[in-house]
Structure formats: structure tokens, C-alpha cells
Amino acid sequence: MTKQNVVVHDTRAVAKSALNMAITVVPQSAASKPPHPTGRYIAISRKKVIKKLEIERSRINAWVDSMRASSPTHLRPTVRVSVTTDDHASWILRHPSALRMFDQIINSSKGKQIVMFLDYDGTLSPIVDDPDRAFMSEQMRAAVKQVAKYFPTAIVSGRCRDKVYRFVRLAELYYAGSHGMDIKGPTKGPKYRTGKKAVIFQPASEFLPMIDEVYKALLEKTKSTPGAKVENNKFCVSVHFRCVDEKRWTSLAEQVRSVLKDYPKLRLTQGRKVLEIRPTIKWDKGKALEFLLDSLGFANCSDVLPVYIGDDRTDEDAFKVLRDRGQGFGILVSKTPKDTNASYSLREPSEVKDFLDRLVEWKRLSMEELSRM
Numbered sequence: 001m002t003k004q005n006v007v008v009h010d011t012r013a014v015a016k017s018a019l020n021m022a023i024t025v026v027p028q029s030a031a032s033k034p035p036h037p038t039g040r041y042i043a044i045s046r047k048k049v050i051k052k053l054e055i056e057r058s059r060i061n062a063w064v065d066s067m068r069a070s071s072p073t074h075l076r077p078t079v080r081v082s083v084t085t086d087d088h089a090s091w092i093l094r095h096p097s098a099l100r101m102f103d104q105i106i107n108s109s110k111g112k113q114i115v116m117f118l119d120y121d122g123t124l125s126p127i128v129d130d131p132d133r134a135f136m137s138e139q140m141r142a143a144v145k146q147v148a149k150y151f152p153t154a155i156v157s158g159r160c161r162d163k164v165y166r167f168v169r170l171a172e173l174y175y176a177g178s179h180g181m182d183i184k185g186p187t188k189g190p191k192y193r194t195g196k197k198a199v200i201f202q203p204a205s206e207f208l209p210m211i212d213e214v215y216k217a218l219l220e221k222t223k224s225t226p227g228a229k230v231e232n233n234k235f236c237v238s239v240h241f242r243c244v245d246e247k248r249w250t251s252l253a254e255q256v257r258s259v260l261k262d263y264p265k266l267r268l269t270q271g272r273k274v275l276e277i278r279p280t281i282k283w284d285k286g287k288a289l290e291f292l293l294d295s296l297g298f299a300n301c302s303d304v305l306p307v308y309i310g311d312d313r314t315d316e317d318a319f320k321v322l323r324d325r326g327q328g329f330g331i332l333v334s335k336t337p338k339d340t341n342a343s344y345s346l347r348e349p350s351e352v353k354d355f356l357d358r359l360v361e362w363k364r365l366s367m368e369e370l371s372r373m
């Protein structure tokens with residue numbers, strides 16, 4: 001016998017076994033027999049199992065590498081100057097400042113209803129070490145409140161909806177928490193075109209017990225890593241790397257992966273020094289944006305201009321939806337060049353506030369003008 005095969009009992013178990021290495025090894029002769037009529041089984045070679053493990057490992061390394069690359073401590077000063085000068089100049093040509101292009105943006109809104117979508121962390125509030133202390137300023141709250149007076153406005157966040165509501169505290173907004181998997185309409189304010197009462201939508205509710213379980217398992221698994229923080233976002237979980245010594249990032253990512261191997265219905269995505277665990281359902285911030293437009297009565301309408309402002313990879317799903325629809329535009333909040341589907345850029349939350357203030361001022365003046373006619 002020169003070769004052995006691995007026999008497992010369905011495709012989901014294949015993935016599970018590949019990660020656990022809890023595999024049944026049988027001789028080639030047995031594995032090559034046709035499947036038993038009552039039990040489904042497939043054979044995979046040891047080579048394939050090893051390949052899967054290698055893929056997993058390189059995925060972990062890729063996450064950690066990209067987190068490192070975006071960490072300012074890893075940019076050598078000499079490199080930083082030359083790279084940012086050239087790259088930034090050409091990037092900004094492709095994604096000009098939304099403040100500088102304000103008049104152009106406003107011109108494209110003629111005859112259309114602007115609908116505002118705002119991410120929370122890094123967009124309305126500055127990034128801080130402690131996720132529980134990511135407060136928005138009173139000035140930003142006032143700006144968002146004014147925006148919501150004139151335009152339907154939604155907060156779309158990876159946070160759990162209740163938590164983001166506690167930070168924002170404005171009842172007149174739509175809130176899409178857990179990356180859009182928990183949507184609720186405003187308890188006050190206009191109902192726009194639909195005339196519907198408050199919207200509630202939770203496409204991943206069946207995952208609640210699983211998310212709770214994985215949250216507890218992650219807490220337990222990562223408690224040996226100083227600085228690691230696990231945040232329960234109701235329909236998803238965040239594992240924070242920000243306060244963890246970079247030397248431990250790979251082992252923390254492996255801890256996360258080792259918990260996840262038992263949950264094939266969950267997947268991992270990456271944000272700003274955070275790994276996010278969420279259901280494999282086809283739902284993201286882009287789908288949430290489309291759902292909200294439909295709920296507001298703007299499905300298949302050409303007289304609507306959705307504007308989405310966000311800073312994170314997960315916001316790219318929404319930027320892409322707008323780009324694909326050829327309707328409205330995304331604004332990326334970033335000081336450094338990044339691959340993005342957004343049309344415009346803003347450097348930081350203070351510029352987001354300036355943009356919102358200008359939008360409100362423009363709307364107020366144009367309404368005054370209309371009333372004088």
C-alpha cells in the first residue's frame with residue numbers, strides 16, 4: 001500500500017476535518033470503492049488536506065500582514081514621504097475631496113432626493129483604543145441631526161444596533177447595526193414616500209444562539225492574549241487587535257481561526273485592526289443600503305441620490321452597490337490612498353462634519369430661495 005486517502009462524511013465535514021485533522025484514514029482500496037448507498041462519503045487525499053491547511057495559514061498571514069501594513073509604526077519615514085507624495089497625488093485625482101467637489105456633487109443632486117448613509121466608527125467618531133469609548137462630538141451630533149431634518153438619514157455600522165444608538169442618540173435616524181443585519185426605522189420624523197410605520201428587518205435572526213456561543217468561545221480562547229478584546233455585536237462578533245502587541249497578532253488570529261473551524265456557517269472579515277465574525281448569509285452594508293432605499297420608497301427610482309460616507313473595508317460593499325447602480329456616490333474617509341469603489345474622499349471625521357454642515361447650509365438656503373419665489 002503506497003497511498004492513503006481520507007474519508008469523511010459530507011462536504012461540510014470535509015472542511016471541518018481539514019482544519020481539525022480529526023480525519024479517518026483508510027486504505028486506498030477502501031476509499032476507491034463506490035459510496036455506500038446509505039451514507040454519503042467522499043474521499044480526499046492527504047495532499048488536499050495539507051493544501052487546505054496551508055491556505056488557511058496563508059490567509060491568517062495575509063490578514064496580519066495587511067493589518068501591519070496599515071499600521072503607521074510600520075511605515076519607515078523615508079519611505080512614507082516618497083510613497084505618499086506620489087501615490088497620494090494620483091489617488092486624490094481619482095478620488096477628489098468631497099469638500100473641494102462640493103458644488104459638483106450638489107449639481108448632480110438637482111431634481112433628486114438626497115438620502116444620506118453614514119458609517120459610525122472612523123466616520124462620525126475618531127478611532128480610539130477602547131471601542132466602548134468611541135464617542136462622537138456634540139458638534140458632530142448636531143450636524144447629523146440637522147442633516148436628518150432635510151434628508152432621510154441612516155447610520156450603517158458593524159456595531160450592534162443598540163450600542164450605536166447609545167452613541168448617536170438621535171431618534172429620527174434609520175439604524176442598520178451588525179453590518180446591516182439589524183435594521184430599524186426611525187421612531188420619529190417624516191415617513192417619506194412609503195408612509196410605512198417603523199421598519200424592522202433582521203435577516204440573520206436564526207444565527208443569534210450561534211453568535212452568542214462563538215462569542216463565549218472567543219472570550220475563553222483569547223483571554224490569554226493581553227490586550228485582546230472581544231465585542232458582541234449581536235449578529236456578529238469583533239475581535240480587536242488594536243491593543244495587542246504586534247508580535248502576538250499571528251497567534252491571536254490563529255486563536256480566532258481555531259474557534260471558527262467548528263462553525264462552517266460563520267465567516268471572517270477584516271476591518272481596522274479587527275477581525276469580524278459573521279454569518280455566511282449574502283447580506284452586507286451594500287444590501288442594507290438597497291433595502292433602506294426600497295423601504296423609503298425609492299426602489300427603481302431615478303430621482304434619488306444616495307450618498308454613503310464610510311472609512312472601512314466593509315463600507316466598500318455599499319460603495320460598490322452605488323457604483324454598479326450608477327446612482328449616487330460613495331465618499332471614503334481616509335488620510336492615505338486605499339483601493340476603493342468610492343468616488344470621493346474626506347480625510348477624517350472633522351471633514352465629514354464640515355461636509356454635512358455645508359450640505360445643510362446649501363439645503364437651507366435653497367429652501368429659503370424657493371419660498372421667496
Ligand SMILES: O=P(O)(O)OC[C@H]1O[C@H](O[C@H]2O[C@H](CO)[C@@H](O)[C@H](O)[C@H]2O)[C@H](O)[C@@H](O)[C@@H]1O
Nearest residue numbers: 120121127128129131134157158238242272274
Ligand atoms: O462599521 P463601523 O461602524 O465602522 O464599525 C466597525 C467596527 O468599529 C469598531 O471598531 C473600530 O473602532 C474602534 C473604536 O474607535 C477601534 O478601537 C477599533 O480598532 C476599530 O476597528 C467596533 O468596535 C467594531 O465592533 C466594529 O466592527
